[in-house]
Amino acid sequence: MAKIKTFRIILWIFLIGIVVGVSALYYVFNMPRRDVSKEKALYTLDAKQLISDFKKDESAATAKYIDKAIMVKGEIKSIRTLDNHSMVFSLEDEMEGVSCTIDSADVVANASKLAPLTKGSTGTFKGRCSGMLMDIQVINCVPE
Amino acid sequence: MNKLILCIALSLILFNAGAQNRYFTKDAKINFNSSTPLEDIIAESNQATTIIDVANNEVAFSVLITTFKFRRALMEEHFNENYMESSKPKESRDAADKMKDFSKAKFKGKIISPIDWKSEKQVVADVKGDLTIHGVTKEVTLKAQITPGKNKIAATAEFKIIPQDYNIAIPSAVKGKIAKEVTILIDAVYTPYQQ
Numbered sequence A: 001m002a003k004i005k006t007f008r009i010i011l012w013i014f015l016i017g018i019v020v021g022v023s024a025l026y027y028v029f030n031m032p033r034r035d036v037s038k039e040k041a042l043y044t045l046d047a048k049q050l051i052s053d054f055k056k057d058e059s060a061a062t063a064k065y066i067d068k069a070i071m072v073k074g075e076i077k078s079i080r081t082l083d084n085h086s087m088v089f090s091l092e093d094e095m096e097g098v099s100c101t102i103d104s105a106d107v108v109a110n111a112s113k114l115a116p117l118t119k120g121s122t123g124t125f126k127g128r129c130s131g132m133l134m135d136i137q138v139i140n141c142v143p144e
Numbered sequence B: 001m002n003k004l005i006l007c008i009a010l011s012l013i014l015f016n017a018g019a020q021n022r023y024f025t026k027d028a029k030i031n032f033n034s035s036t037p038l039e040d041i042i043a044e045s046n047q048a049t050t051i052i053d054v055a056n057n058e059v060a061f062s063v064l065i066t067t068f069k070f071r072r073a074l075m076e077e078h079f080n081e082n083y084m085e086s087s088k089p090k091e092s093r094d095a096a097d098k099m100k101d102f103s104k105a106k107f108k109g110k111i112i113s114p115i116d117w118k119s120e121k122q123v124v125a126d127v128k129g130d131l132t133i134h135g136v137t138k139e140v141t142l143k144a145q146i147t148p149g150k151n152k153i154a155a156t157a158e159f160k161i162i163p164q165d166y167n168i169a170i171p172s173a174v175k176g177k178i179a180k181e182v183t184i185l186i187d188a189v190y191t192p193y194q195q
Helices: A002-029 A047-056 A058-065 A104-109 B002-018 B073-083 B172-177
Strands: A043-046 A069-081 A087-091 A098-102 A122-132 A136-143 B022-033 B042-053 B058-064 B104-111 B123-133 B136-147 B153-161 B182-192
Touching: A043 A047, A047 A058, A047 A069, A047 A098, A047 A136, A058 A122, A069 A098, A087 A122, A098 A122, A104 A136, B022 B058, B042 B073, B042 B182, B104 B136, B123 B153
Parallel strands: A043 A069, A098 A136
Antiparallel strands: A069 A087, A069 A122, A087 A098, A122 A136, B022 B042, B022 B182, B042 B058, B058 B104, B104 B123, B123 B136, B136 B153, B153 B182
16 A cells, blocks of 8 residues: 555656746747846946957957947948838947847837937937947847 | 058058959858757858958958857857857956957958859859958868849858867867857948949
């Protein structure tokens, strides 16, 4: 009798283990995308500062900023809409400034905040820094 | 001071000479596919920067690794942290890799087939140059379809790479899910470069 009882307990533990394991795997496999808009910016700085950090030592700046949530502020020099409907705001310099990309879904969600941001005005964007090509790219941005 | 003046003079000369010959875009599309019957693995970036100089047929192309988007967030994480190591902190990399720039992939080369930039007909051209992925540089020759034009140049290219060639380690647990060869597709529309 006692044997059957132990067996039952073991069986239950085993079953619960499987359910927990499978759901954990399922969650990890389908984990939600990182939402930078809900994160606190690790660095808040002027676009000019970010540009000078990268120009001074690209390797060190890349290590410092890559994949981090940052908030940058600067004069908007150009605004472009890409084929996939995301928008790119270039701060301080069109070629060698800071390019902030807003994904299409966030363009729609933040339409009222984006409306006053015209060429020549000052914009503040929070996003994830990807590093530098000619310009410094900040992706998954939202306007502040 | 003399050096500074020389630098300014040189850059002025270079800029004036090169201004009309260069075509440029910051919004080139690049996607890759390493799907197997077990798993669809497709990623795309819309933010590659590329430049063509029609005076000497030189082409340069670069893209930041973390701008690639996948269907699943988990794939993006594995891609950047484990395979390409673009978001992996320098301290946790192998000693030999500490100084390498894993944040971008680059191509620098030359169109080696004859090409008439004045015609507006599409041509298939060979482009030969150095491809750098994951800090490893290899010489490659790609076939590109190029459509010249006065106000814009369109170019596409498709080629395959083997991740192992670029020291990209794929754990045996997922080997069956990731294709041995990765197909890369490039799609760029260049406009005259004005500064």
